[in-house]
Amino acid sequence: MEMKMTMPKLGESVTEGTLIRWLVKPGDRVKKYEAICEITTDKVNAEVPSTYDGKVKELVVQEGETVAVGELICYLETMEATEQPQKKRYSPAVLQLAAEHGLDLDEIPGTGMDGRITRKDVLSFLQERDEKQRQEPMPSHLPIAPVQEEPQHDFNFEMGIPVDPIRHLIAERTLKSKTEIPHAWTMVEVDMTGLFRLREKLKKEFHKKEGFSLTFLPFYLKAVVESIKKYPLINSVWEGDRIVIHKGIHISVAMATDEALYVPVLKDADQKSIFGLAKELNVLKEKTIHKKFQPGDMSGGTITINNTGSFGSILSMPIINQHQSVNLTLEAIVKRPVVINDMIAIRHMANLCLSLDHRVLDGKICGLFLQHLKMTLENFNEETTIY
Template structure:
């Protein structure tokens, strides 16, 4: 038998609370009246006891979620009944098979598989609203993870009866997103949930920290400015205070100047300017890009070396064979396959550029998984051409075209962006003449391509006009010496200026 754990009465005029802490996890045994979780409201902290003894089968409202009075928090499988796995299966069957009085069969919309090592996502966009009719497999919403965007299709046709995870909320890999009423008209009672966003906006104007958090800050001697709130609308929760208290104290600075804060506040903005600004929450992808690039600068000893390459030979070869190439292989001959082949050739001679540091070890890789940076509307992603050193020009062009299209459509899987050993970034497509690319951790090298520009150069004592491109190799100086980096870039230059060297393995 299944027993529901619901939000208790919170007090007069209190209509919602935030799940602060779960003391149990699914599969744990619980005794009757044992504390399961703690809720925080604007005024009090409420502990939720177990209504019966048994096994905690499912947690419906995760830590940080905002819930209303009588909302479902969890499910308990009473002692002597089915185990937690069987209860989850039975619950899913009950939800989809149990129609309400004026509704059809109810079907849950669940978070789809996000990929290995991905445990949560952010609901970025709902394409439907409560009361809308949906067809089976029609896109309902889009989720954002640290790497990819995931579209969620409707598991059945019907009416979107309820949205459980609004835009901007973070959900785990097994969360319920919405409920569909199959074969029914739009359920009027569910529209009562619509005023909630307005309520949230009103609350955001005057955010009150959780009482338990205030008490914890007072006991720890921590000011509010030292704590980053993760609750709704930036509200500080008790666990935020615990993290701030556990953080190591900063070392005393030798200079009297105060150390800058981790996130410095903006300078004051005049009222007439503030009214013309727009504030948009950073996407998970953009936040991950920012974090990884900053981590690379903080961890690796990044140095960049430059060279330039005469693109005449490649352009002549391409012009001579591009029509035959496309006719035979069904893909256009671009410049990227030449650069991939040239880099694979150079990495064999300078293997440390294809290696990475793991603790106190250097891991040398006897393969080349080539990352190719691609700009998308959501930000920069780096799909990987696996075993590029074993592929021919046509196979490389086909794979890059396929990955580029999937990247721009937001269809890349996690596996397609993991495991790269070296990266090529082409800023030239945007008109960049020269730049210093940042490493893609834990890789030790990245090649930056740039705009092809006609420039005067000296050839055999004569000044001639040639299509030239600047190349930039950023590398981790902890593992790659200057000699190795320069040798690598010279080998790439030689292979591009005389592509016959690639055929002869010279």
């Protein structure tokens, strides 16, 4: 019998995906859980498995096309020709909402288990419908100014670079963030000398024992976690009529490849030691290099961290990710003269830069948070344990 494959929901906040590449063609036989296509969503590639055993009948979506969660992407012909389709079931809340607004539930894509329509799906459908109606152009009786022809470019001196789906998504997300979130910015300077000496002491033995390098980033993440525990409002998000403070601390860590920027999420960072953070960062690094992410690897972040200092940067103004309120950068650690107790000393110094959502956070709370973060980083020394 003919079965439908739809765009899966690859994360809590994901509403659409771009189909980059089909891994099958019409007529191919596929097994259940076998990958049939590659989807890009929220800056990540993920393979979508077949939900049935059968034969590919028709590919509905073209490569490079963006479709909403729940929309049809292909048809499969299964071997279970006598199986009857299951009758759709709806919760009382869904039925009541549909009746109140005169909705046809067949028109609403479901994001629940097995494609079931939830109350949230109905409310999202209503909101999208209302927004489309508000955005319909109104008739205008004003005279239309003549359109001036744009100057022609001499393309002999220019080079056009095709924009791939990942760059399209990055452009859409960053534009949305800058448009919707009122950004403010602040920074502090940190003496990293104690941490620098600690890492120098540990790094050779650590690499020999664990098989991967010990960087500054896990120490930085540990300090961020301890500072969020002191000022939990940093770990929050604006939701229109309320501010939601997240219980868990899930850190989105920006990782760049030659082709693109990825932001995998280090889950439950508040439950991990410095070594635990280092180990998890190495796992995410390997996934980024080989582009082998699981759907959950890119979703659920509550705060974003950028190690821009690894590229030599000393000052950054990062863009805040959607559904978060803060983006933090650790800049390059630089040796320079510093005045300490009226004496000049050579210290390892670095800047910490913070972009904040001014709807949620003010200068005072962010200043206190950065001071605590600065103090925590400066308290690392050669006696600090990482396990």
